[in-house]
Amino acid sequence: MPVTSAHPRRTRTLASVAALAVAALLASGCAKAGTAGSDSAAGGGKDSAPVEVGLVYSKTGPLAAYGKQYVEGFQAGLDYATKGTGKAGGRTIKVTERDDAGDASKAVAAGKDLIGKGTKIIAGSTDSGVALQMAPLAAQNKVLYIDGPAATDAVTGINGYTFRSGRQSYQDTLTAAAMLGDAKGKKVTVLAQDSTFGQANVSAVKAVLGGEGAKVSSVLAPPSATDLTPFARQVKSAGPDLVFVAWAGATAPALWTALDQQGVLSSSTVTTGLAGTASYPVFGSGGAKITFLAHYFAGAAGTDAEKAMIESVEKAGGTPDLFTPDGFTAAQMVVRAVEAGADDVDAMVKSLEGWTFEGVKGEQKIRAEDHAMLQPMFQAKLTGSGATAVPELIKTLPMGDVTPPVQPQAG
Known part of the structure; x- marks a missing residue:
């Protein structure tokens, strides 16, 4: 499967919308997400290779605070969605983090490297400009891409391989x-x-x-x-x-x-x-x-998923915050996709389209037509x-x- 360069941003007549406004400087740095290893495939005696998932996000850079929240949420969501096993569909989910520092060229380079090594699921973009470069890369190489906190409306409907785990503007x-x-x-x-x-x-x-x-x-x-x-x-x-x-x-x-x-x-x-x-x-x-x-x-939602997220993040030494649910939701989506077809990206995409689930914020739905993440707001x-x-x-x-x-x- 070829790995090609990301195309320039598409000019779209999308009704792009206004966004969360004030960011603060938080200390960055976060722990590794996910687990490694292999598991015995269901019905077989052979070890099955882990499913590789790449998180390409702002571990450093201007939006490092948001990236930290996202990764902490992803860790909590993976634990929640796999019931503490780190596995889905009989396969271990192995997560590899890459820091894009808010730079689209670094993100694309990391994405190309991961895809070249066989990664079929990439998630995490913190910056909107980065997300608009990662989405075409995913479509070109037919991998599942799940946008993170990046809120630009242009991601919605950009291609059939791109989804989002957070809200849009x-x-x-x-x-x-x-x-x-x-x-x-x-x-x-x-x-x-x-x-x-x-x-x-x-x-x-x-x-x-x-x-x-x-x-x-x-x-x-x-x-x-x-x-x-x-x-x-x-x-x-x-x-x-x-x-x-x-x-x-x-x-x-x-x-x-x-x-x-x-x-x-x-x-x-x-x-x-x-x-x-x-x-x-x-x-x-x-x-x-x-x-x-x-x-x-x-505390805004009061759902069971939110309570589980808060407990997990705090137990790990973190603090639930603005974009913690985006990571949590991304992990729920990854588990759903892996269960549907760990090596079949088209099956992953199909499993996510139209999916209604209970998220941190309450009932959420991935709209099949354009992959918008429908969700409550406050x-x-x-x-x-x-x-x-x-x-x-x-x-x-x-x-x-x-x-x-x-x-x-x-x-």
Whole structure:
């Protein structure tokens, strides 16, 4: 099977959507996931080779905190889905981690190497730009690819071999739209970074809220910008009814300080995504003025799977966080796929399409038409400030209320 270079990103007319906003610096570093070895094949006396699974994710780099959460969730999910055996369909699941450091070229190189060694399942992308390069590689080589925390809507429907274990940006925006009420005639400003992530946010809000009659504008800052006061001033001068903030990275504290100092938090309704636990203090005293859309926070769901995940992660010395469920769900998908056909990728794909299962967040479904991961979403608020800030659930939106439109598969 040939291993070819990833194609450039496809230009799509997808209604890309806005996203979880504030990332914090967390310490990275994580333990190896999975197990190694071999098992006796069912009905036979010979040892069966393990099923090789590659995790290509941001172990280091700007999104290392998210990568750490993902891997901890994957470990917990693998234990949960295999009932502690590390095996599925009579085969041991052997996991190999590769660090892409948030660099698409490194991710593709790692993916090509894994595929060349016989790996048929690859998971993990933390960065949206990386995911858009890994998906074509999977299709070219006919391997199962399961996107991780990377939320770009362009992954949905990109090809028949690509799935996702987390939410996509459209679900974030639908969650925000549900809390905003009638958008007709309102002025909405999207504040984001000028990146794949940020540009998708603008397109998303235009598609969803603009489609409901809102007048949508944007303020985009270079990802390298550290002085964010000028951008906060631009937002203030636009006089929006709603500010939709979508931000990722270490400059989040500076951003929220600038917005508070320039009076944006007091003069407009501000909504953003609730990021990881270490990010809560960055909002400072302004946190109480923000309405949050939430992909996940520990304790939000109350499901049996969530309880198992939290127990497993904490027992291993970790802390359940924003993207821990994405890893957990990916492991559930891997086990499902291996049980259907450890060496038959087409059988793996078929087994995942249309699959409804109980995940960390509740009932989830992989839509057969475009492999969107349908799932509940949450609305939340922060109580307290600084180190004492904690999220409080306002409302759970069932997956049917936050379902993105079907995207035809590109190939």
